[in-house]
Amino acid sequence: MENLTFDLSHQPVRALNQHLHSAADVLAGQKIEVINPDGAHNIAVGINAPVTVTIKGHAGYYAAGMNKFADVTIEGSASTGVAENMMSGKVHVKGFASNGAGASAHGGLLIIDGDAGLRCGISLKGGDIVVGGSVGSFSGFMAQAGRMVICGNAGDALGDSLYEAVIYVRGDIKSLGADAQIEPLTDVDTAALADLLSKAGLSHNPTEFKRVASARTLYHWNADADQDY
Numbered sequence: 001m002e003n004l005t006f007d008l009s010h011q012p013v014r015a016l017n018q019h020l021h022s023a024a025d026v027l028a029g030q031k032i033e034v035i036n037p038d039g040a041h042n043i044a045v046g047i048n049a050p051v052t053v054t055i056k057g058h059a060g061y062y063a064a065g066m067n068k069f070a071d072v073t074i075e076g077s078a079s080t081g082v083a084e085n086m087m088s089g090k091v092h093v094k095g096f097a098s099n100g101a102g103a104s105a106h107g108g109l110l111i112i113d114g115d116a117g118l119r120c121g122i123s124l125k126g127g128d129i130v131v132g133g134s135v136g137s138f139s140g141f142m143a144q145a146g147r148m149v150i151c152g153n154a155g156d157a158l159g160d161s162l163y164e165a166v167i168y169v170r171g172d173i174k175s176l177g178a179d180a181q182i183e184p185l186t187d188v189d190t191a192a193l194a195d196l197l198s199k200a201g202l203s204h205n206p207t208e209f210k211r212v213a214s215a216r217t218l219y220h221w222n223a224d225a226d227q228d229y
Contacts, residue, residue, distance in 0.1 A: 002030045009036035013043055024049035024069070039079065044072050047089075064091045067108060080117075083110045086127055099136070102129045105146065111200045118155070121148045124165050130200040140167050140212075141177065149196050151204055162214040168193055170209050181215045 006016045016034060020027065027049035034055045037043055041060035044053045047070040055063065058076035068087040077095030086105040093101075096114035103119065105127030112120075115133035124143035134152030141157070143165030153171035160177020167180075168189070176182070185207065193206035 003033070004030065005033045005035060007035050008038065008040050008043075013040050016043065017045060020044060020047050020049075020051065020053070020070075022049070027051040037076075041079075044070070047072070050089075058095070067091055077114070083108070083127075086110065096133075097131075102127060105129070109196075109199060115152065121146070121165075121167075124148065128196060130196050130202070132200065132202060134171065137174075138177065140165060140180075143167070147192065147196065149193065149200075149209070151202060159212050159214075161218060162212070164214065167212040168209040169212060170204060173210070173212070176212065179215050179218045180212050183211045183213050185209065185211050 030051045032053045037055050037057045037059055039058045039060045043055055043059050043063045045065040048068045050069045053072045055074045059074050059078045061079050062081040062084055063078045064072040065084040067089045070089045073092045075094050078093045079098045081100045082097050083091040084103045086108040088107045090109045092111040094113050097112045097116040099117040099119055100122055101116045101120045102110040104123045104125055106125045108127050110129045113132045116131050116135045118136035118138055119141055120135045120139040121129050121143055122141045124146040126145040128147045130149040132151050135150050135154050137155035138157045138160055140148055140159040142161045144163040146165050148167040150169045154169050154173045156175045157177035158173050159167050159180030162180050189211055190206040193209055197204055
């Protein structure tokens with residue numbers, strides 16, 4: 001198993017990403033360590049191979065975007081759009097995540113140990129997101145499929161215009177967005193929560209969470225609603 005180190009204080013991000021865009025059979029099983037990231041943007045984007053990447057510090061915009069198969073750990077915080085459009089694999093942010101974390105993720109698992117900013121999970125399309133802390137306003141906006149687990153609090157307009165995604169919140173919800181509603185937890189929910197919390201290394205009781213899902217009143221256009229939703 002090959003271990004490589006990229007030092008972004010001496011090497012460009014392009015060199016790292018070009019290596020990570022090698023053929024999957026070349027990258028399979030490799031362990032890549034990225035040192036001195038210093039908030040550089042687009043670190044480890046577009047990976048399409050079962051490779052392990054550890055970023056030893058803070059990452060800038062769109063870290064681990066479009067991830068497929070890879071296991072990426074950020075040992076710091078991440079700026080806007082971490083794990084954006086992720087297809088599979090795992091991205092683990094050990095600090096905080098800024099706006100739009102996990103946006104449009106189709107699959108895979110995004111773990112954020114700290115808080116996440118505005119619009120976490122916006123337009124989620126099937127991935128799973130576990131946030132150890134709180135999330136900002138409009139998180140889960142237009143989330144179409146997938147699951148979000150929020151172990152802290154949620155800001156304004158949580159789940160605005162939800163479709164089939166489900167959001168679980170352990171703390172307080174400042175307000176729900178259009179068409180989002182709180183529903184009773186089922187046995188299926190608690191089992192799913194237990195599994196996701198375990199994968200994130202968290203030990204919260206699944207029964208402490210609230211389930212937020214779509215009321216489905218926006219599925220069809222209502223000309224008589226006069227835009228009052």
